[in-house]
Amino acid sequence: VELVAAQVSHESRIVLEAATERRRREALEELDKAKTIFFSNISHEFRTPLTLILSPLEALLRDTKPLPPEISHQIATTHRNALRLLRLVNNLLDFSQIESGKQKANVEPTDLVTFTRNLAGNFQSLFEKADVKLLVELDQLLPEVMVDRQMWERIVFNLISNAYKYTLQGNVRVCLNRSGDNLVFTVADSGVGIPASEIPKLFDRFYRVQQSDGRSFEGTGIGLSMVKELVALHHGEVAVESEVGKGSSFRVTIPLRKAHSSTLPVELSDI
Numbered sequence: 001v002e003l004v005a006a007q008v009s010h011e012s013r014i015v016l017e018a019a020t021e022r023r024r025r026e027a028l029e030e031l032d033k034a035k036t037i038f039f040s041n042i043s044h045e046f047r048t049p050l051t052l053i054l055s056p057l058e059a060l061l062r063d064t065k066p067l068p069p070e071i072s073h074q075i076a077t078t079h080r081n082a083l084r085l086l087r088l089v090n091n092l093l094d095f096s097q098i099e100s101g102k103q104k105a106n107v108e109p110t111d112l113v114t115f116t117r118n119l120a121g122n123f124q125s126l127f128e129k130a131d132v133k134l135l136v137e138l139d140q141l142l143p144e145v146m147v148d149r150q151m152w153e154r155i156v157f158n159l160i161s162n163a164y165k166y167t168l169q170g171n172v173r174v175c176l177n178r179s180g181d182n183l184v185f186t187v188a189d190s191g192v193g194i195p196a197s198e199i200p201k202l203f204d205r206f207y208r209v210q211q212s213d214g215r216s217f218e219g220t221g222i223g224l225s226m227v228k229e230l231v232a233l234h235h236g237e238v239a240v241e242s243e244v245g246k247g248s249s250f251r252v253t254i255p256l257r258k259a260h261s262s263t264l265p266v267e268l269s270d271i
């Protein structure tokens with residue numbers, strides 16, 4: 001009898017432990033869901049006022065009337081920092097959506113040449129102020145392609161802002177063209193470069209390179225991991241070639257899914 005009682009108590013303890021473990025796991029999952037929703041909501045809330053700050057600043061920067069140098073300098077600094085904040089907020093937003101596993105590429109036929117030219121154009125005045133040449137070379141003959149525009153914006157934005165940040169002189173070249181059945185987007189800079197030993201870890205979340213000369217650049221280490229995830233959601237890849245002191249070239253390759261003309265009337269009648 002004692003043996004049976006011991007056996008029963010042992011089994012009921014196992015059942016109890018399993019139930020506790022299950023409850024603990026459920027509580028953690030709930031907490032994780034709440035965290036994701038919180039991040040997502042707060043990032044959305046930040047984005048709207050930030051966009052409203054950026055638009056008038058961009059209008060001021062585009063204004064052809066000359067402003068006193070001190071004011072123009074302050075506007076450029078405010079613009080630069082607002083862009084930084086927008087990048088951070090966008091990355092947090094993507095981060096929480098990817099974490100939740102819900103992120104899917106919502107692709108639509110896009111004139112990527114015009115879209116990319118406009119995105120790169122947002123950086124023109126920043127580059128001019130920093131005395132770095134921004135060269136934009138886009139293949140005009142590229143057909144409309146299927147991309148998630150919001151994601152494409154993040155990819156372009158992250159790569160160009162990195163090139164801007166890590167290039168103290170020279171130029172940044174942004175290219176978009178077609179190679180066989182692939183779309184190829186390259187951002188190449190003449191900046192600080194990256195040691196070969198760092199390249200395998202570069203796209204890891206939160207990974208940042210320690211500059212050998214002790215120089216420090218602000219950042220979070222989220223940007224490139226986001227680029228990698230967003231490109232992967234388009235079934236593509238991102239690669240980098242770099243040489244310390246010479247510069248880096250980030251190359252995004254995405255299989256080209258043309259916007260078939262048969263889908264166009266459907267898309268257009270939606271408008």
Ligand code: ADP
Nearest residue numbers: 162163166193208209219220221222223224248
């Ligand atoms: P962050 O720039 O916020 O640190 P990223 O994920 O965008 O984060 O980049 C990760 C690291 O890769 C950076 O810390 C930097 O060391 C390196 N890196 C990214 N882009 C460049 C570039 N264009 N030139 C040199 N280093 C770069």
